[in-house]
Amino acid sequence: MIRNLAARVFATLAIAGFFAPGVVFAIDSSEEFEDPKMQARYEKLTAELRCLVCQNQTIADSNAGLAVDLRRETRQMLLDGKTDDEIRTFMVERYGNFVLYRPPVDSNTLLLWGAPAILLLGGAIAAAVVIRRRTGMKFDDEEGDGLSHEESNA
Amino acid sequence: MIPELGQFALVIALCLALVQGVMPLAGAQTRNRMWMAIGKPAAAGQFVFVLLSFLVLTWAFIQNDFSVAYVANNSNSALPLLYRISAVWGAHEGSLLLWILVLNIWSISAIVGGRHLPKLFNARVIGVLGLVSVGFLAFILFTSNPFDRLIPAAMDGRDLNPLLQDPALAIHPPMLYFGYVGFAVPFAFAIAVLLEGRQGTDWARWAKPWATMSWVCLTLGIALGSWWAYYELGWGGWWFWDPVENASFMPWLMGTALIHSLSVTEKRGLFKSWTLLLAISAFSLSLLGTFLVRSGVLVSVHAFASDPERGLFILIFLCVVVGAALTLYAWRAPRMTSDAGFAAFSRESFLLANNILLVIATFVVLIGTLFPLVMDALGQGKYSVGPQYFAAVFIIPTLPMALLLGIGMHTAWKRDKWNRVSRHVRIGASLALVLAIAISLLAWDGGGVLSAIGIFAALWVMFAALVDPLAYLRKGQMRRMPLALWGMSIAHFGLGVFILGAVVTETYSVERDQALSVGESTSVGQFEFRFDDLRQVEGPNYTAVEGVISIFDDGEEIAVLYPQKRVYRVQQSPMTESGIDARLGRDLYVALGDPLGGNAWSLRVQYKPLVRLIWLGCIIMSIGGLVAVGDRRYRIARQDATARVPAGTARETG
Amino acid sequence: MWRYFLPIAFFVLLVGFFLRGLSLDPSEIPSPLLGKPAPAFELPSLDDPASTVGTDTMKGKVALLNVWGTWCGGCRQEHDTLMAIAATGEVPIYGLNWKDDPAAAREMLRQMGNPYVASGIDADGRVAIDWGVYGAPETFLLAADGTVIYKYIGPLNFGIWQQEILPLALQAKEQQP
Numbered sequence: 001m002i003r004n005l006a007a008r009v010f011a012t013l014a015i016a017g018f019f020a021p022g023v024v025f026a027i028d029s030s031e032e033f034e035d036p037k038m039q040a041r042y043e044k045l046t047a048e049l050r051c052l053v054c055q056n057q058t059i060a061d062s063n064a065g066l067a068v069d070l071r072r073e074t075r076q077m078l079l080d081g082k083t084d085d086e087i088r089t090f091m092v093e094r095y096g097n098f099v100l101y102r103p104p105v106d107s108n109t110l111l112l113w114g115a116p117a118i119l120l121l122g123g124a125i126a127a128a129v130v131i132r133r134r135t136g137m138k139f140d141d142e143e144g145d146g147l148s149h150e151e152s153n154a
Numbered sequence: 155m156i157p158e159l160g161q162f163a164l165v166i167a168l169c170l171a172l173v174q175g176v177m178p179l180a181g182a183q184t185r186n187r188m189w190m191a192i193g194k195p196a197a198a199g200q201f202v203f204v205l206l207s208f209l210v211l212t213w214a215f216i217q218n219d220f221s222v223a224y225v226a227n228n229s230n231s232a233l234p235l236l237y238r239i240s241a242v243w244g245a246h247e248g249s250l251l252l253w254i255l256v257l258n259i260w261s262i263s264a265i266v267g268g269r270h271l272p273k274l275f276n277a278r279v280i281g282v283l284g285l286v287s288v289g290f291l292a293f294i295l296f297t298s299n300p301f302d303r304l305i306p307a308a309m310d311g312r313d314l315n316p317l318l319q320d321p322a323l324a325i326h327p328p329m330l331y332f333g334y335v336g337f338a339v340p341f342a343f344a345i346a347v348l349l350e351g352r353q354g355t356d357w358a359r360w361a362k363p364w365a366t367m368s369w370v371c372l373t374l375g376i377a378l379g380s381w382w383a384y385y386e387l388g389w390g391g392w393w394f395w396d397p398v399e400n401a402s403f404m405p406w407l408m409g410t411a412l413i414h415s416l417s418v419t420e421k422r423g424l425f426k427s428w429t430l431l432l433a434i435s436a437f438s439l440s441l442l443g444t445f446l447v448r449s450g451v452l453v454s455v456h457a458f459a460s461d462p463e464r465g466l467f468i469l470i471f472l473c474v475v476v477g478a479a480l481t482l483y484a485w486r487a488p489r490m491t492s493d494a495g496f497a498a499f500s501r502e503s504f505l506l507a508n509n510i511l512l513v514i515a516t517f518v519v520l521i522g523t524l525f526p527l528v529m530d531a532l533g534q535g536k537y538s539v540g541p542q543y544f545a546a547v548f549i550i551p552t553l554p555m556a557l558l559l560g561i562g563m564h565t566a567w568k569r570d571k572w573n574r575v576s577r578h579v580r581i582g583a584s585l586a587l588v589l590a591i592a593i594s595l596l597a598w599d600g601g602g603v604l605s606a607i608g609i610f611a612a613l614w615v616m617f618a619a620l621v622d623p624l625a626y627l628r629k630g631q632m633r634r635m636p637l638a639l640w641g642m643s644i645a646h647f648g649l650g651v652f653i654l655g656a657v658v659t660e661t662y663s664v665e666r667d668q669a670l671s672v673g674e675s676t677s678v679g680q681f682e683f684r685f686d687d688l689r690q691v692e693g694p695n696y697t698a699v700e701g702v703i704s705i706f707d708d709g710e711e712i713a714v715l716y717p718q719k720r721v722y723r724v725q726q727s728p729m730t731e732s733g734i735d736a737r738l739g740r741d742l743y744v745a746l747g748d749p750l751g752g753n754a755w756s757l758r759v760q761y762k763p764l765v766r767l768i769w770l771g772c773i774i775m776s777i778g779g780l781v782a783v784g785d786r787r788y789r790i791a792r793q794d795a796t797a798r799v800p801a802g803t804a805r806e807t808g
Numbered sequence: 809m810w811r812y813f814l815p816i817a818f819f820v821l822l823v824g825f826f827l828r829g830l831s832l833d834p835s836e837i838p839s840p841l842l843g844k845p846a847p848a849f850e851l852p853s854l855d856d857p858a859s860t861v862g863t864d865t866m867k868g869k870v871a872l873l874n875v876w877g878t879w880c881g882g883c884r885q886e887h888d889t890l891m892a893i894a895a896t897g898e899v900p901i902y903g904l905n906w907k908d909d910p911a912a913a914r915e916m917l918r919q920m921g922n923p924y925v926a927s928g929i930d931a932d933g934r935v936a937i938d939w940g941v942y943g944a945p946e947t948f949l950l951a952a953d954g955t956v957i958y959k960y961i962g963p964l965n966f967g968i969w970q971q972e973i974l975p976l977a978l979q980a981k982e983q984q985p
Binding site for chain 2: 809812813815816819820822823825826827828829830831832833834835837838
């Protein structure tokens with residue numbers, strides 16, 4: 001099965017205190033889809049869904065019985081012609097938002113998805129304010145500081 | 155008897171730490187020379203007893219003393235000696251002992267390195283470090299004692315988690331700790347500056363080597379963890395945006411901002427209060443990381459045994475240290491102003507942008523990491539935030555930063571002209587552009603626009619970093635190039651190498667899962683992987699099934715790999731050891747999955763181009779940092795003790 | 809100069825969340841089915857494969873649905889509690905035998921006692937997925953009209969039954985038309 005590594009794969013160290021279940025990743029050696037597009041969708045979806053049993057693996061990588069079952073369901077839904085969104089909704093209806101590694105865009109997550117852009121805007125404003133203030137202050141172009149010109153440029 | 159000595163040593167260390175914490179700070183406030191002077195011997199004493207305690211624990215592991223509960227839970231008589239030693243920091247209690255040992259090593263270094271610093275200032279630095287030590291020693295003694303006895307003693311131990319039985323993972327925690335514990339020193343400097351109300355900027359020059367050295371260690375520590383995860387865990391992944399990984403990455407981002415900001419404060423006396431805030435924040439994030447890993451508030455693969463009671467203790471400690479520091483900041487920092495100016499196009503502006511973007515990156519990671527906790531606390535249900543989120547949003551601040559980097563590093567202080575700078579960098583920029591487009595179109599199977607931009611950014615940073623060394627080379631004056639400039643060029647070059655490795659691997663890797671029987675092959679691109687044999691192998695504390703895989707490049711055999719599926723006898727846990735054929739240009743990666751009956755196994759085969767550049771880039775960055783620390787300007791400290799006292803500080807009695 | 813107080817203010821906010829977070833369990837996932845109609849199913853009965861067990865069978869009365877399997881240690885742990893709950897006669901317990909061997913399941917009930925009115929055989933786990941089950945044992949409390957009132961994850965003990973489930977069950981019974 002070819003997997004484009006734009007989809008991330010996960011590692012697990014199940015170091016839970018003293019017990020180490022030593023969870024091993026699963027290799028999904030079931031049949032590939034005939035349609036490469038559907039295969040790509042399958043890989044992308046299973047890499048986005050969280051295994052609730054191991055909790056730190058995607059269902060693509062987990063060995064747990066539940067993960068195997070959910071992969072089977074995903075496969076079946078794709079063959080039935082469901083869209084990616086319908087498959088995700090199926091999962092969320094049963095397991096809640098926890099099951100999505102890519103957080104949905106809803107009223108709760110607006111701040112999450114919007115934060116980087118908002119922060120960038122805020123940063124730009126802060127930079128502008130600081131630069132404006134400093135360009136207004138006097139500065140001599142020559143000021144001795146004990147270091148050579150090259151050193152100053154480091 | 156001996157383990158009790160270890161515990162007793164910790165008690166003595168705690169008393170000495172109390173002396174070290176309280177007396178010098180009180181002495182500095184009251185100008186009492188004797189109290190200030192007590193700090194050094196107290197610190198030396200604390201170091202001796204903490205080291206003793208650590209050695210006692212190590213001895214217990216080496217001697218297989220299973221009457222100590224911590225040894226019984228993390229070791230085994232069949233465990234090889236190297237791992238019996240690294241098991242000392244394999245779980246919660248022992249790793250805390252390592253933490254306090256590393257803090258002591260940094261404290262002693264700071265004291266020795268600061269012997270020429272003004273006594274008043276130095277006393278406060280020692281005092282702050284002492285108080286931090288008190289917190290950790292108390293935490294260990296009251297909640298996480300590694301010397302607790304197991305009565306009756308166990309016959310044999312539960313063995314170290316097999317995942318930790320690996321040389322890279324043995325060094326990863328110590329290196330990591332040297333990194334983020336090291337930020338305690340700049341933190342202590344910042345507190346000392348604020349307490350003193352110290353004007354002037356010599357403190358920035360004193361703090362910079364400490365900040366840089368911590369940053370170097372942290373870079374290496376994170377890189378070790380990433381490299382280990384790659385070859386050990388069987389996925390071929392190298393970064394997972396796991397909460398605990400993020401917890402180590404945030405101090406790194408903040409530390410990077412700190413060393414750049416220290417430059418500005420050192421050179422121009424600007425951004426003083428900002429730099430102080432960064433120094434406080436870097437260490438605060440380190441402490442926050444300690445809290446997140448051990449309290450159980452986040453779901454993570456790395457989390458130690460989570461225990462809300464311990465979590466509360468750490469949280470209180472965090473509140474006291476960070477709360478006091480930030481309150482002091484709010485109160486004293488407004489006095490730290492300067493009226494130096496700079497033009498819009500100047501190095502100061504670029505470093506300002508660098509700092510803002512790095513802080514935004516830190517916040518982005520923080521928000522993503524804490525979002526599930528916040529939503530749960532607000533009763534909004536359980537959310538997950540995975541790599542799909544982080545990878546997407548992390549580029550938002552970091553791509554502009556990479557693009558600005560090339561220009562900023564060649565821009566002069568105070569005022570510069572675009573024409574002058576562009577002359578230096580336009581060749582590099584054009585070359586980067588051409589190469590990026592060419593690679594995206596021709597190499598491997600062709601990539602998209604995003605990868606082209608990423609490759610351009612990587613090459614742009616690399617070429618921009620070469621400009622200064624090449625200029626000196628052309629003039630035949632390489633030996634006159636200041637170490638700080640060498641350091642900057644090397645470190646930035648390393649960053650470019652890292653970006654290149656990361657972008658290319660993520661875009662162009664190919665992975666194939668397949669069921670194979672012995673004798674069959676599969677291929678990826680021009681490489682054929684033939685499953686030659688399957689056999690049983692016995693290790694010191696495990697049994698394994700080993701596959702023999704031959705790799706052919708266009709028909710010619712180039713490597714034989716031996717991936718294993720191990721079962722460690724004591725814990726009965728399965729583990730994968732992947733087989734890797736490593737070259738600078740690409741890795742070929744094979745891992746065994748599960749037996750499918752008969753002689754068939756599921757196999758994962760991967761082709762990963764330029765993946766080694768990820769860790770090579772980190773190593774180069776660290777070398778750059780090390781070189782920069784060697785610059786002569788950080789060695790003029792001897793003059794500082796007798797230098798004229800800047801206006802604003804009280805007269806010293808030292 | 810208020811902006812110098814922003815860092816400490818932000819920190820205090822964070823600490824507030826952490827404090828709250830210490831009493832939460834991030835790995836426990838509540839059920840999105842609460843307050844919603846139970847996912848419909850009809851499965852062959854464990855005792856008599858010719859007849860079926862399903863949401864229709866359970867309708868009309870307040871009932872418990874317990875997800876179990878012979879492979880599940882926690883299920884064996886809670887078995888005595890289930891027997892005790894069944895003995896009270898307050899609420900009938902139906903079982904969902906999840907991905908199990910029917911013969912072994914029958915044997916286990918023969919040996920340890922059968923608290924279930926009937927158990928459905930969920931051989932491929934589809935029904936469990938519909939119910940959002942991720943780790944046995946799990947127990948659902950259903951109202952007479954088939955609404956999911958409550959879900960407990962993990963082995964039951966009699967204390968949980970008395971303090972949490974029984975009050976809700978009695979309340980649901982009163983509201984029955």
